[in-house]
Amino acid sequence: MNGVPMEHGLVLAAVLFALGLGGLMFRRNMIFVLMSLEVMLNAAGLAFIVAGTGWQQPEGQAMFLLVITLAAAEASVGLALLIQLYHRFRTLNLDVASRMRG
Amino acid sequence: MMEHATTLSIAQPTTLLPLTFLLPLVGTLILAFSRGQLSYRASATVGTASIGLAALTTAALALGFAAAGPQQLTLWTWIAVGDFTPGISLALDGLSLTMLGVITGVGFFIHLFAAWYMRGEDGITRFYTYMNLFVFSMVLLVLGDNLLLLFLGWEGVGLCSYLLIGYYYTHSANGWAGFKAFVITRIGDVFLALGMFLLFTRLGTLNIAEILELAPQAWQAGDTTVELAAFLLLGGAMGKSAQLPLHTWLADAMAGPTPVSALIHAATMVTAGVYLIARMHGIFELAPTALYVTGVIGALTLLMAGFAALAQTDIKRVLAYSTMSQIGYMFLALGVGAYDTAIFHLMTHAFFKALLFLSAGAVIISCHHEQDMRRLGGLWRKLPLPYAGFMVGGAALAALPLISAGFYSKDEILWQALAADQQGLLIAGLVGALLTSLYTLRLIIGTFHGTAKSDNARHAETGRGLAHGLPLVVLAGLSTFVGAWITPPLAEVLPAGPGDATHVGHSSLELLAAATALGGMALGVWLFGLRRGWLRLANRGPGAGLWHLWHHAWGFDLVFDWTLVRPYRLTVWLLKSDLFDGLFRLLARLVRLLHLGLSRTQSGRVRGYAITMVAGVALILLSLALVIQGT
């Protein structure tokens, strides 16, 4: 064996992404939802790295950097929201905050 | 040009001509803008004087006419677009002069009588406003030298008729009677309008004289177009003159004050149809079928109305049906081509029918607004003047030989029918004469003889005063042979009738007609006076059925109710919610439904949104994968 086929790297990213997605959908606790989001972002970053190294391009890693920036911003805002939620409703259950129904 | 009208001069009849309609118009305006400030006496004076002055003007015109002949006067061009140039222009010839005399002359006496009749009524100003407006419109109708101006007068008299029928507005029924009159005559008006459109499109002019001149050049006799035009004009005439089948409004029109019935629904407006056909005789001469149909309609109407008049209980309704019947005679005369005879009968009819109506009005007021024959009776001692009026008028109506005006005109009609070789029409006319005698006798005997059958009749009060007496006396005078002496100057305007050339058999027909009238009267006296056999006939078996049928004038009202009124009301009811708009409302409802459905998905739960989104993504990717797989 010499080298990993690119598909394998991408499939790994897909699996991680799908796992994160599943968590996002079936978890009600906001902190788990945020964690799922981190997993998904991370999976996306992984896909960039795989593609970048696969094609021998530096852009993949540069994009990964931006993904990380995004993840940091997302985490900070998300956690602030989480604290706000907890203070308003004394729970982290997301389904409680459904006041914007049509 | 209007300022010329102020300089009075008999030597120049044209300058007098506008006065005939301006005077009633001035009267109308004074009354309309008084805003209730005028007293009863002042209103009546203004209303009557304006017509009186118009009548004097007409007399002056008649004097001048003998010397100067036909006149023509254009006041201004009404509309001018391309070759469509109808003007406000007047034409005076023998025919219009005759009509003008009837309108202003008889009209003046009726206005005068109304001053007595309407005492104690509210809104006398309104009454005289409408009456003057009516005379104004009617004068324009007969003076207009083009069809559009004629139509102006034609519609104007219809409006005044509507207003005056509904004069006692607090009773809805009166208003609806006026409504019916207006709408049915309007149906006729539409035919007239279509006739105008057709004539203008084909001949390029609306001027009556030009039409009569151009028509023979444009069409052969019996040409389809000219037949159509004649039929359309006939339709207009039928509506206005209450001829079958557009006659049902006239009996209901009796809801108006009696002077109105005398002026509008006996003497002038209803005869406008006769005037129209006589005026447009050139078209009818080219359309033999239409002319024949005119005669047949006249004959049918005179029979139908004669039978109906036999079975009425309201004295005014008897007179209304007799009016229809007499106009039927005029149509019969027109139908055999005897236009001048029709106009002659129109004139005598105006005299004696106005007399009858005014007498009836006198009876009604004297008997405290009682007009049902079954509740009158025995009045001849208490009300001698109305009785005399009824006798003279009735004699003229029944064509009592030699002494009555009606005899001369009706006899002439029958002679013209014979001379035109129209036996069917002749027989109808003779039967009609018999019927006329019968119902006239029934009317007079029922009202004035026998015993008084109600308190109102027992306590009848005799009318007094010039306004009451003078019109009755003058009209009574005109209803005798004196009226028949007046010869309308029609020879220049209208073609000679078929009976003018020979007189073979004329005297035997005169004898026959006289015998019919006298026989009818004798039968009437026997039926209604001596033996009271009428009641027995009318109450039993088929007699009761016929009575019922005739009382409701052959049930035309019912037929129209079921064929026109009810379907129309049904349509209104069906469309009430605006069907077409309903389509759009349906669309709006659909959108609303979709909105409700979609907003249900707006649950407010983030997880739900995430699931939906993922499902969407999965779906898109799956289809994408399948597409890729397919290629």
Added chain:
Amino acid sequence: MILVWLIVIPFVGGLLCWQAERLGGRATRLIALATMLCELLIAFGLWLQLDFALPASGGTQWAVEYRVPWIERFGIDFHLALDGLSLILIALTGFLGVLAVLCSWREIVRRIGFFHLNLLWILGGVVGVFLAMDLFLFFFFWELMLVPMYFLIALWGHSGSKGSTRIGAAIKFFIYTQASGLLMLVAILGLVFAHHGNTGEYSFSYAVLKETTLSPTLAFWLMLGFFVAFAVKLPVIPLHGWLPNAHAQAPTAGSVDLAGILLKTAAYGMLRFALPLFPEASQAFAPFAMALGLVGIFYGAVLACGQQDIKRFVAYTSIAHMGFVLIGIYAGTELALQGVVVLMVAHAFSAAGLFILSGQLYERLHTRQINEMGGLWGRLGSMPGIYLFLIAASLGMPTTANFVGEFMVLFGTFAIAPWVVALASVGLVLAAVYSLMLMQRVHYGPPQSDTPLKGLDTREFCMLLGLVALILWVGLYPQPLLDTSSAAMQDIHRLFDAQSSPLPEAR
């Protein structure tokens, strides 16, 4: 430049009114009145000064013209022009504007300044519509007049019976007219792009676009776009849904403007744009348009009979009258087209009068339901007499302007389409039915009570008397009007004539 003033005056007057509310209601009303009088006087002055009877010389059909480039990149000009037809309609706008201000003198008590702002801006927009000779500018004014009307209905309207609210009516009005306006915009853009495709230049100019060569199919579709836009406004069945609600719910001044002027913008649009831009397509479409007109006459008449609200009643009669206008426009003979002009003016007067009277009845009885009226004749002083006159005008009694208009249309159409005229004449009978039915149910019959109601005061009497006098004047001597519009109408008539003689090449 005078044309610019015609447009600017109402807009500035509206702003002044808005601010003048601080000085009190009376000052506001006086300013509005002065503005409209000014507008009317300018129109009248132009009429005296200019000669419209002769076909304009020098190759232009306009009597006055004003043109500055606006958005040169797309060939959009600020192009105003005036001919006889526009002048008549502008004078009408001025006159009805005066009436609208006068008739809301007592009726409007809330937010007077903003009310007059809206009122005057509507009128300004309408004047703009009548003057604009650039399609973009035309569309601009066309949309501009809708918004103030929306506010007028929504803020000062009456909520009617059975849950029909003024807001609902306003929204319905806005959606209908806005959708139609968009359709027109699409048609305008289609025309402009077609022109661009031919010549490589963008232009929105009326004169330029008139010369565009179009394939018959494209011309038909574009014509349809214009037609539908105007048909909504006229209105033509089945696009009339907004009208009864808007008329019934609007304040009196709004109803007067709607019936008197806004409906006329549609007829004007057809005469000015739909026909001259697409003569062949319009000619081909004429039978359908006339059929729609017929349907309108009957449908409006039948529905009017079924109404309980007097203002809805008058609204449906407007639909019937506009049916005659539509027939006349598409008949295309000079007589019919001139009749259309007279009929537009006549209908503006008679419908405005009836709406004003309905408003006055409402002020006195506090109801618009017909079944709560009856027997009013003796209780209202001289008002019923004027009502009667306006009813007579609405059923086309001779001596009134409506008669002249209707009969000229019918005379003019008979040569083209006798059957249409025969059927439309039946509409005359129905007009009698609904008009007299209204008279009967409102004024005749047993009175509901004996107490006399307040008669007309001087302001009301003068307004109505002015209308009566104008109706009679046009009914008896319409010639000044006809002379003014004659050149413009002859131009349109020539389009139809040119079509009937065979032409090998498409325009």
Added chain:
Amino acid sequence: MELAFYLSALMAVLATLGVMTNPNPVHAVLYLVVSLLAVALVFFALGAPFAGALEIIVYAGAIMVLFVFVVMMLNLGQATVDQERQWLQPRTWLGPSVLATVLLLTLVSLLWRGDIQAVIEGGGLTARGVGTLLYGPWLLLVELGALLLLAALVTASHVGRIGKVAAPSPAPRDLPTGASTPANGQAHQPSTNGVAGEDV
């Protein structure tokens, strides 16, 4: 190297599964740290050491610390664990899992068509290349990233403020610093750094 890839991949998947299924927040965070570290190993295995280092420093270090802080601050104890157990019924997770599986299978089937011929051999790419790219043609993007972080900072400090409730929680103060410092450190963005520094 291949072996390292597959092993760490397996570890990442297993750890992530742990994150998804564990009811205890603290355990879940720890699993997540493990998962991120495994992914970092994958990066090393694929020959992207710079990215691997970033992953460890920023993700597993800074961001996860935040999570731990919050979990501890909210004091989520046994009650939460019970609650989570109760929520994790098959009824709840079956549908979403099926959906996620479908998505995964679709993705995999799309990837597995075999038209990607590339094989990752590792090496060749250095931090130098990335830096040249970022501060060369992508400079604007870096600026935008800085702007994003600044916005996140302002937002977090605003959103995290708690009405009139006293005792300001440390979270809003910590969040921006924790979030921005590592990112700024990577981006070498002096201006944003300065702002963050003032805030701290």
